[in-house]
Amino acid sequence: MTQCPECDAKVERNDKVLGEVFPCPDCGTELEVFGTAPFAVQPAPKEAEDWGE
Amino acid sequence: MSDGVRLGVFYTIVRPEEKWILAAAESRGLGVVRIDDADVTFGLDRPDVEADVVLNRSVSHTRALYATRCFAHYGIPTVNSPDVVELAGDKVLASLRLAERGVPTPKTVVALSPEAAMKALERVGYPAVLKPAVGSWGRLMAKVSSPEEAEQILEHKSALPSPVHSVFYVQEFVAKPDRDLRVFVVGTEAVAGMYRRSSDWRTNAARGGTTEPLPLTPELRELSLKAAEAMGGGVLAVDLMESPTGLVVHEVNPTPEFKALTAVSGADIAGAIVDYTVGVARR
Numbered sequence: 554m555t556q557c558p559e560c561d562a563k564v565e566r567n568d569k570v571l572g573e574v575f576p577c578p579d580c581g582t583e584l585e586v587f588g589t590a591p592f593a594v595q596p597a598p599k600e601a602e603d604w605g606e
Numbered sequence: 607m608s609d610g611v612r613l614g615v616f617y618t619i620v621r622p623e624e625k626w627i628l629a630a631a632e633s634r635g636l637g638v639v640r641i642d643d644a645d646v647t648f649g650l651d652r653p654d655v656e657a658d659v660v661l662n663r664s665v666s667h668t669r670a671l672y673a674t675r676c677f678a679h680y681g682i683p684t685v686n687s688p689d690v691v692e693l694a695g696d697k698v699l700a701s702l703r704l705a706e707r708g709v710p711t712p713k714t715v716v717a718l719s720p721e722a723a724m725k726a727l728e729r730v731g732y733p734a735v736l737k738p739a740v741g742s743w744g745r746l747m748a749k750v751s752s753p754e755e756a757e758q759i760l761e762h763k764s765a766l767p768s769p770v771h772s773v774f775y776v777q778e779f780v781a782k783p784d785r786d787l788r789v790f791v792v793g794t795e796a797v798a799g800m801y802r803r804s805s806d807w808r809t810n811a812a813r814g815g816t817t818e819p820l821p822l823t824p825e826l827r828e829l830s831l832k833a834a835e836a837m838g839g840g841v842l843a844v845d846l847m848e849s850p851t852g853l854v855v856h857e858v859n860p861t862p863e864f865k866a867l868t869a870v871s872g873a874d875i876a877g878a879i880v881d882y883t884v885g886v887a888r889r
Contacts, residue, residue, distance in 0.1 A: 570628065572620035572642065585619060597619060598644070602768060603667040604618075605695075605741045606843065606859035 555592050557582060566592040611887050612637040613880070614657030614682070616673055618644070618665045622865045626876035627661065634880060643669045653680035659887035660684045661879065662861060667695040667740050670861060685883045686840035686860050694837045694860035697775050698739045707836035709829070710854045712847070713778040720760040723774035727756050733779040736763075740770055749779060749807055777856070779807075780849045787820055787846040787853075789830035790867055792878045793839065793885070796827045798864075798871035817870045825853070833858050841879050843867075 555564050562579030566589070569575065573586045574597045583597035613636045617624050631638045639657045643664040647654055660677050662684055664670045674688035686694070693699045704711040715726035727734050733751045736759060746763075750756045763771045785803040789796050799822045804815035820826075830844040833855045843862030846853050864875040 570620055570625060572617065572640070573625065574619040574621060600743075600745075601666060602738070602745075602770070603740050604665045605667065605743055605745070606665075606862050 555594055557584065558594065558596060564594055609888075610637065611659065611884050612639055612657045613883060613887075614639045614641050614655055614660035614677075615663055616641045616643055616646075616660050616670075616677075616684075617663040618642075618669070621863070623863055623876065624663050626868070627663065627880060630874075630876045630880040634884070636880070636884065641673075643673065646673070648673070648676040648679075650679075653677075653682060655680075655682070657682060659883055661883045662686060662691065665861065667691075671695065683886050683889070685879075685886050686842070687838060690838040690840050690842070691860050694842060694858045696739055697737060697857070698773065700837065700858055701775075703836050704833060704855055704858075707832065709833045709836055710852065712780050712849070712854050712856055715776045717774040717776065718772065720764050720772075720774070723760050723776065724753065724756060726774060726776040727753070730776050730778050732756075735777045735779050737775045737777060738770065739773045739775050746771075780847045780854065780856075782847045782849060785818075785848075786856075787826070787848070788867065789820070789822065789826055789844045789846065790862065790864060790873075790875060791830055791834040791842045791844060792875075792882045793841075794831065795878070796822050796830050797875060797878050798822075798867055798873035799826065799830075800867050800870045802866075817866045819870050829853055829855065841882060 557564050557577040559582040560580035569586050571589050577584055584594040585597040587593055587595050613631050662670050670691050674684045674691050677684045678688050698716050701714045715729045717723040717726040736748045736750055738746045748759050785801045789799040799820035801818040801820050802815045833844045834842040837858050843859040845857040846855050868875050
């Protein structure tokens with residue numbers, strides 16, 4: 554378990570993997586897993602102009 | 607089945623698609639090398655990455671373009687290949703290729719200055735669609751209904767700092783039903799399809815459109831495979847529209863998402879991608 558860097562809400566790891574992007578369950582901020590042992594999250598990278606499919 | 611193949615997965619972020627790919631690789635006993643596109647470095651002489659094949663899942667066209675070239679330099683094949691990434695990732699180059707290969711595609715005119723873009727819009731006719739040459743998810747796309755509107759939009763685009771916004775890709779606005787079609791191609795197979803429906807004229811699933819299963823008719827299969835082959839083949843999502851004169855291909859995506867398609871079709875797309883990529887490693 555860790556905390557959202559934006560709103561301090563509790564964030565559970567569950568089955569999340571390194572690099573996974575997910576919304577904070579409380580404030581909806583997009584977060585990215587940057588550590589699994591210990592579990593750590595940071596704001597997800599911002600979408601750039603050349604991002605796409 | 608794995609024969610000790612080491613699969614590199616080059617990625618920006620891990621979405622459900624990447625999780626499914628990693629799980630599919632693991633279930634096949636492959637060695638997986640995760641390559642973060644914001645972290646990796648490329649020397650000129652020898653690979654910093656120990657992989658037999660690299661699957662590109664980077665959402666950044668620029669990073670994918672340079673990385674796949676670097677992997678090729680090391681003799682590591684990639685899915686898709688650098689040429690396919692370059693071609694399909696740039697709407698201008700992709701449209702030229704589709705036209706060269708006789709794939710029906712919407713009327714398109716390219717201009718390299720705002721003044722020429724006005725001429726391009728006149729040639730295409732109003733309403734038209736103005737798209738960035740690179741990038742997707744419907745970002746910075748504009749439906750232009752009149753010359754007055756065009757002048758405002760072009761002035762706005764000209765003020766954007768990146769030179770890429772000085773390439774004006776103008777396409778006819780296709781009078782279609784409120785849906786478009788996506789066919790997912792892996793190698794020589796069309797593996798799944800879906801309708802994407804939206805009240806917005808942009809039907810990208812990323813913009814919140816809804817999806818429905820799309821039965822793959824022989825015509826759809828043939829046209830989608832032809833479009834994918836025109837780009838050089840590999841793992842490609844072919845986007846089509848139902849124009850008044852028949853099906854037209856408007857995009858072929860080289861790093862396609864497939865979360866919505868997996869849900870609506872039930873197809874194991876991640877597994878198909880991994881199996882195809884292993885096949886490329888063995889060539």
